[in-house]
Amino acid sequence: xxxxxxxxxxxxxxxxxxxxxxxxxxxxxxxxxxxxxxxxxxxxxxxxxxxxxxxxxxxxxxxxxxxxxxxxxxxxxxxxxxxxxxxxxxxxxxxxxxxxxxxxxxxxxxxxxxxxxxxxxxxxxxxxxxxxxxxxxxxxxxxxxxxxxxxxxxxxxxxxxxxxxxxxxxxxxxxxxxxxxxxxxxxxxxxxxxxxxxxxxxxxxxxxxxxxxxxxxxxxxxxxxxxxxxxxxxxxxxxxxxxxxxxxxxxxxxxxxxxxxxxxxxxxxxxxxxxxxxxxxxxxxxxxxxxxxxxxxxxxxxxxxxxxxxxxxxxxxxxxxxxx
Numbered sequence: 552x553x554x555x556x557x558x559x560x561x562x563x564x565x566x567x568x569x570x571x572x573x574x575x576x577x578x579x580x581x582x583x584x585x586x587x588x589x590x591x592x593x594x595x596x597x598x599x600x601x602x603x604x605x606x607x608x609x610x611x612x613x614x615x616x617x618x619x620x621x622x623x624x625x626x627x628x629x630x631x632x633x634x635x636x637x638x639x640x641x642x643x644x645x646x647x648x649x650x651x652x653x654x655x656x657x658x659x660x661x662x663x664x665x666x667x668x669x670x671x672x673x674x675x676x677x678x679x680x681x682x683x684x685x686x687x688x689x690x691x692x693x694x695x696x697x698x699x700x701x702x703x704x705x706x707x708x709x710x711x712x713x714x715x716x717x718x719x720x721x722x723x724x725x726x727x728x729x730x731x732x733x734x735x736x737x738x739x740x741x742x743x744x745x746x747x748x749x750x751x752x753x754x755x756x757x758x759x760x761x762x763x764x765x766x767x768x769x770x771x772x773x774x775x776x777x778x779x780x781x782x783x784x785x786x787x788x789x790x791x792x793x794x795x796x797x798x799x800x801x802x803x804x805x806x807x808x809x810x811x812x813x814x815x816x817x818x819x820x821x822x823x824x825x826x827x828x829x830x831x832x833x834x835x836x837x838x839x840x841x842x843x844x845x846x847x848x849x850x851x852x853x854x855x856x857x858x859x860x861x862x863x864x865x866x867x868x869x870x871x872x873x874x875x
Contacts, residue, residue, distance in 0.1 A: 565827045569611070572834040576607040579841050601734045609737040610729055610837045610851070611830040613792050614802055616743030618829025619750050619822055620788035621803020622810075624675070626761045626818065627781045628682040630693040631811070634803030635675065638697035640789040641798040642704035643674030645724040648794055649708065653715060660794060664739060667790035674704060675782050675789075727792075727799035727852030729837050736795070743791045746784045747826055753780055754818035761816070799852055801859025802829050808866045832859075 580603065588595035621634035635641060647670030648663045655662070678700055685692045705725070712721040750757070759767050760777045767774045792799060806828035807821070814820050833851065836858055840849040 565824070565831060569827060569831050569834070572831060572838060573607050573611070575838050576610065576834055577603045579838055580846075602732075605734045605737050606729050606732045606837075607834070609732045609740055609796060610834040612737075612740035612744050613727075613796055613799060614806075614829040614831070614833025615826035616740070616747050616788040616829075617792060617799060617802040617833070618806035618810075618825040619747045620785045621829075622807040622818065622821060622825045623750050623757060623781050624679075624785045624803065625807055626757050627679050627778065627785070628693060629687070629761055629763070630682060630690055631808055632690065632694035632804070633678075633682070633697050634801070634807075635671070635785050635789040636798050636800045636803060637694075637701055638678050639674040639701045639704050640671050640678075640785060641725070641793055641800075642701050642708055644668070644671040644786075644790040644793040645721060645798070646670050646704060646708050646711070647790070648724055649711060649715075649717065649721060652717070652720070660739065664790055664794045667794050668786050671789045671793075672782055672786035674700075675785050679778070679782065723797060724793050725798050726850050727797040727855070728848075728850040729796055730848050730850070732796060739791050739795055743788045746787045746791075747822075749780075750784050751819070751822045753777065754822050757781060758816070758818045797850075797852060799833065799855060801855050801863060802833055805859050805862045805866065806832055808863070812866070832862075 577599065589599060617635070620640075624633055624635055624638070624640075625631050644667035647667040650670070651658050651663050651666035658666075678697065681696060681700075682693045685696065708721060708725070709718070712718045756772055756777050759770055759772050760774065760781070762770075764774050767777075807825050810821050810824040810828050814824055833855070836854040837851045839858075840851050840854045843849050843854075
């Protein structure tokens with residue numbers, strides 16, 4: 552009860568922060584935009600509707616989806632130090648996009664997303680299978696394996712892109728950036744929102760899944776089916792994010808850890824707060840990237856690489872709040 556009572560004010564503060572960041576995102580950028588211009592200049596309204604609003608929605612949807620996907624992946628692997636973008640999910644999704652581009656150059660964006668989802672599903676399944684076989688008394692072995700696994704997949708991606716003269720093309724997928732988001736080019740991220748809702752719907756069963764195979768089966772859970780569902784959620788969110796805005800690191804690592812420190816490990820309670828924290832983190836870093844070198848921009852993936860790493864180090868070595 553103490554954790555819930557502390558989480559309620561934090562949740563209200565998080566909603567207020569998200570609204571403030573969304574307002575800043577709508578009006579911060581290279582092109583001047585204000586409420587007065589929106590009511591007087593048709594070109595300002597076009598900029599708002601075609602670029603600023605889609606970009607803000609894309610940052611919120613991507614951040615929320617990645618945070619919940621990270622929470623689900625940590626549940627599947629039973630380890631708090633993993634997330635899709637640093638454990639092979641993002642790299643494998645980019646490999647899927649590159650493969651379908653080479654085999655079918657005229658493929659549509661949904662087809663690329665389907666190929667990326669299939670590749671991410673295969674890579675995530677292998678990662679979770681290996682992670683579950685590592686000794687639970689050595690929790691740092693799982694993230695170390697994830698880093699090595701992601702590095703191998705990233706090396707394969709870079710080598711294949713180099714051999715096919717597509718390195719510049721691949722850069723679009725491996726470095727998250729919202730500057731190219733326009734109306735008509737971000738709508739697939741609503742599928743990530745649907746996957747987030749699916750995770751919340753299955754939250755109770757995923758929480759039981761975190762107890763392990765024997766305990767889950769003993770409680771009547773279909774362990775294999777729930778494992779497949781969790782992997783599909785992680786893979787779909789990873790693939791949609793990579794194909795739409797590129798790889799965005801650390802959101803799925805920092806946001807779930809921050810939330811579970813405050814509200815506990817039950818996914819039913821933690822999922823909405825993880826989505827809120829991920830949206831705030833991603834949107835805040837996107838706004839910061841626009842301000843650092845204004846009127847130029849720093850990609851959100853670069854900003855999150857610094858901010859996310861610092862936040863994760865604080866989570867590792869900072870004081871832990873006591874929970875009832």
